[in-house]
Amino acid sequence: MIKTMPANLTELESEVARLRHELQSLEVERKDDDEITIANYLLTRLEQLGVTSVFGVPGDFNMPLLDYIEDHPRIQWIGNCNELNAAYAADGYARVKSHSIGVVVTTFGVGELSAINGIAGAFSEMVPVLHIVGVPSTVQLKTKPLLHHTLGDARFDVFTKAAEQVTISQAMLMNKVHAAAEIDRILIDCITRARPVYLTFPSDMVSEKVSAKRLKIPLSRTLPPNDPQVEQFVLDEIIKVIGEAGGDMAILVDACVLRHDVQDEVKDLVTATRFPVYSTPMGKTTVSEQFDRYGGVYIGSISDPAIKERVESAKLILSIGGLKSDFNTGMYTYRIPTTHTIELHSDHVLVQHAHFPGIGMKQLLPKLTPRLREFRGRASELAVSKAKLEVPIERDNDITQSYFWPRVGKFFKKKDVIVAETGTSNFGILDVPLPEQSVFVSQMLYSSIGWSVGSTLGTALAARNKGLGRVILFVGDGSMQLGVQEISTMTHHGLTPIIFLINNSGYNIERNLHGMNRKYNDIANWKWTSLLTTLGDVDGTLSRSYTVRDKSGLEKLLDDPEFSNAGKIQLVEVIMGKYDTPRALKLAAELSGKYTEKSAKQL
CATH class of the missing domain: 3.40.50.1220 (TPP-binding domain)
Structure with missing residues (x-):
C-alpha cells in the first residue's frame, strides 16, 4: 500500500525552504555590516527578479518611496492615470515577463481600494503581482489619529483586511529588524505560488537602513520536492x-x-x-x-x-x-x-x-x-485536425465577425503579442491559429471588463523589454470606455500598440447573456479617431487613427506596410453590426442561459 503525503506537507516544506533561506541570510549578515536603505533593499530584490517597470499613482503616503523608485538607474516609474489601470498594467506585465513579477504602488486607503479589483483579477488568474502600499508612519499606525484617507473610526487595519482576501501573503514593515526578512518572505511566496502579495511601507521606514549582505543570497524558487x-x-x-x-x-x-x-x-x-x-x-x-x-x-x-x-x-x-x-x-x-x-x-x-x-x-x-x-x-x-486559416467569401461588403477574425489572423506575425478583451474579442479569436512564438493574453476567468486596456500598457513594456514583436489589442467600444485613460500613458512612454476598437454600439457579450434590446447595454458613441490626439499626442505626430466601415477598407489597411510596421501608436475603429456575434460567444451565451436555468431548478 502506497503511503500518500499529508495534505499540509506542501505548506510545511515551503516553510522549511523559507527558514533555510533565512538561516543562510543571517549567516551572511553576521559576516559584514554593510547597510542599505529598506527602500533600496526592496528595489534591489525587484531588480534581481527582472523587474524594469513599476506602475502606480503618487499619493502623500507613498511619495517618499517614489523618490527612490524614480532615482533608480534600472527600474522605471510608470505613472498611471488611476490605480485600477495600474493594477491591470502590473498584471499584464507579469503575464508577458516570464520569471518576473508585476509591481504596483498605491497610497493608503483611497489608492489601494481603487486597485483592489485589479489585484483580485491577478489572484483569480494566478498572476504574480506585488502590491506596495505607502502608509502613515509607524507612530501614526500605533496611535491612530484622525487622518485623511481613513474611515474616520481609527480602524487603520481595515484596508489590510480587505487585501488579505485577494493576496496570498502580506507583510507590514513596522520595524527595521524584520523588514528585509519580511520583504524576502512575501517575494518568495509571490514567485513560487504565482499569486499577488501585499506590502505596507510606512513613510518613516523608507530611509531606515538594514544589512545589505543578505541580498547576496538569491530568493529561492525551489518548490517542495515530490515524495x-x-x-x-x-x-x-x-x-x-x-x-x-x-x-x-x-x-x-x-x-x-x-x-x-x-x-x-x-x-x-x-x-x-x-x-x-x-x-x-x-x-x-x-x-x-x-x-x-x-x-x-x-x-x-x-x-x-x-x-x-x-x-x-x-x-x-x-x-x-x-x-x-x-x-x-x-x-x-x-x-x-x-x-x-x-x-x-x-x-x-x-x-x-x-x-x-x-x-x-x-x-x-x-x-x-x-x-x-x-x-x-x-x-x-493518431490523427490531428489542423485548424485552417480561411477567410470566408461573403457577398456583403460589411465587416462581419465571421470575416474579421480569420482576416486579422493573416495579419499576425511571428512574436506578436495579442491582447483580447473579455467578450467579443476573446471569443472571436479562439479559432484563429496564431504564429510561431506569439503570445496570447486574455482574462477569461475573472473577466473584468476594461482590463485589457490597462493590461496592454504593461504587456507592451514587457514585450519591449523582452524583444518581442508588435503588441496588438482587440477591444470593444464598451470596454474601452472603462480604461481609456491609459492610452495617454502608452503614448507618453513611446509605446506603439495597434488598437483594433470594435464599434458595435455597446456591450455585445452582455447583450447575448441577457437583455439583447435593453438600453443598459447601449453606450454613448465617441469620436474614437480623436482619442490618440486627445490622450497624449497633442501635435498629432506620434499616432495615426483610422475608421474602417467595410471589407475593402479593412483589406487596404491591413495590406499597408506602414500600418503593419507599427512604428506609431495606432487606433483602428472597426464598424460592425450591433447584434453580430462570434460563433463561440453565441454558443457560450446560450449554454450559460441553460446552465443558469438548470441551477435555479436545483435549488
Missing part, C-alpha cells in the same frame, strides 16, 4: 493506464502551464512523444500553434466539431495545468469521463479516480517524458 516513493508509483500508474488505452491519448494544456512555469517541460513532452495536443482558451499559445501535432482549442460543446470529435473520442486525456472554469470549459460541457482522464497540477495529480496530493507537475514532467517515448510510434499515428 520519491509516491512519485514513482504515480509514474507507474500513468504508464499502466496509457498502456491499457493502447496509447490512444491526447494532451490538453491549460492556463496553469503558464502560471506555474512548466511551458518548457510541456514543450519537451509533446515534442518527444508526438501525442496530439490541444489547448483550452486560457491555455492558448501555451504550445506553439504552428506545431504539427497541435490540433486547436478545445472548449467543450463550443469547440469546432472536428476538434470536439478528436478530443472526446480519445481513450485517454492527459490534462496539464487544467482550470475548469465556466467559460474555459464551454459552460462545463466537457464530455470526458474521469475514467478517461489523467490530470497534472502544481501540487497534486489525479489518475482516473485516484488522488495523489503533494505531487507537483514541475518535477514530475521531466521524469514522465522519457517513459512516454515508448508510445511515440502509436502517438504519431
Whole structure:
C-alpha cells in the first residue's frame, strides 16, 4: 500500500525552504555590516527578479518611496492615470515577463481600494503581482489619529483586511529588524505560488537602513520536492493506464502551464512523444500553434466539431495545468469521463479516480517524458485536425465577425503579442491559429471588463523589454470606455500598440447573456479617431487613427506596410453590426442561459 503525503506537507516544506533561506541570510549578515536603505533593499530584490517597470499613482503616503523608485538607474516609474489601470498594467506585465513579477504602488486607503479589483483579477488568474502600499508612519499606525484617507473610526487595519482576501501573503514593515526578512518572505511566496502579495511601507521606514549582505543570497524558487516513493508509483500508474488505452491519448494544456512555469517541460513532452495536443482558451499559445501535432482549442460543446470529435473520442486525456472554469470549459460541457482522464497540477495529480496530493507537475514532467517515448510510434499515428486559416467569401461588403477574425489572423506575425478583451474579442479569436512564438493574453476567468486596456500598457513594456514583436489589442467600444485613460500613458512612454476598437454600439457579450434590446447595454458613441490626439499626442505626430466601415477598407489597411510596421501608436475603429456575434460567444451565451436555468431548478 502506497503511503500518500499529508495534505499540509506542501505548506510545511515551503516553510522549511523559507527558514533555510533565512538561516543562510543571517549567516551572511553576521559576516559584514554593510547597510542599505529598506527602500533600496526592496528595489534591489525587484531588480534581481527582472523587474524594469513599476506602475502606480503618487499619493502623500507613498511619495517618499517614489523618490527612490524614480532615482533608480534600472527600474522605471510608470505613472498611471488611476490605480485600477495600474493594477491591470502590473498584471499584464507579469503575464508577458516570464520569471518576473508585476509591481504596483498605491497610497493608503483611497489608492489601494481603487486597485483592489485589479489585484483580485491577478489572484483569480494566478498572476504574480506585488502590491506596495505607502502608509502613515509607524507612530501614526500605533496611535491612530484622525487622518485623511481613513474611515474616520481609527480602524487603520481595515484596508489590510480587505487585501488579505485577494493576496496570498502580506507583510507590514513596522520595524527595521524584520523588514528585509519580511520583504524576502512575501517575494518568495509571490514567485513560487504565482499569486499577488501585499506590502505596507510606512513613510518613516523608507530611509531606515538594514544589512545589505543578505541580498547576496538569491530568493529561492525551489518548490517542495515530490515524495520519491509516491512519485514513482504515480509514474507507474500513468504508464499502466496509457498502456491499457493502447496509447490512444491526447494532451490538453491549460492556463496553469503558464502560471506555474512548466511551458518548457510541456514543450519537451509533446515534442518527444508526438501525442496530439490541444489547448483550452486560457491555455492558448501555451504550445506553439504552428506545431504539427497541435490540433486547436478545445472548449467543450463550443469547440469546432472536428476538434470536439478528436478530443472526446480519445481513450485517454492527459490534462496539464487544467482550470475548469465556466467559460474555459464551454459552460462545463466537457464530455470526458474521469475514467478517461489523467490530470497534472502544481501540487497534486489525479489518475482516473485516484488522488495523489503533494505531487507537483514541475518535477514530475521531466521524469514522465522519457517513459512516454515508448508510445511515440502509436502517438504519431493518431490523427490531428489542423485548424485552417480561411477567410470566408461573403457577398456583403460589411465587416462581419465571421470575416474579421480569420482576416486579422493573416495579419499576425511571428512574436506578436495579442491582447483580447473579455467578450467579443476573446471569443472571436479562439479559432484563429496564431504564429510561431506569439503570445496570447486574455482574462477569461475573472473577466473584468476594461482590463485589457490597462493590461496592454504593461504587456507592451514587457514585450519591449523582452524583444518581442508588435503588441496588438482587440477591444470593444464598451470596454474601452472603462480604461481609456491609459492610452495617454502608452503614448507618453513611446509605446506603439495597434488598437483594433470594435464599434458595435455597446456591450455585445452582455447583450447575448441577457437583455439583447435593453438600453443598459447601449453606450454613448465617441469620436474614437480623436482619442490618440486627445490622450497624449497633442501635435498629432506620434499616432495615426483610422475608421474602417467595410471589407475593402479593412483589406487596404491591413495590406499597408506602414500600418503593419507599427512604428506609431495606432487606433483602428472597426464598424460592425450591433447584434453580430462570434460563433463561440453565441454558443457560450446560450449554454450559460441553460446552465443558469438548470441551477435555479436545483435549488
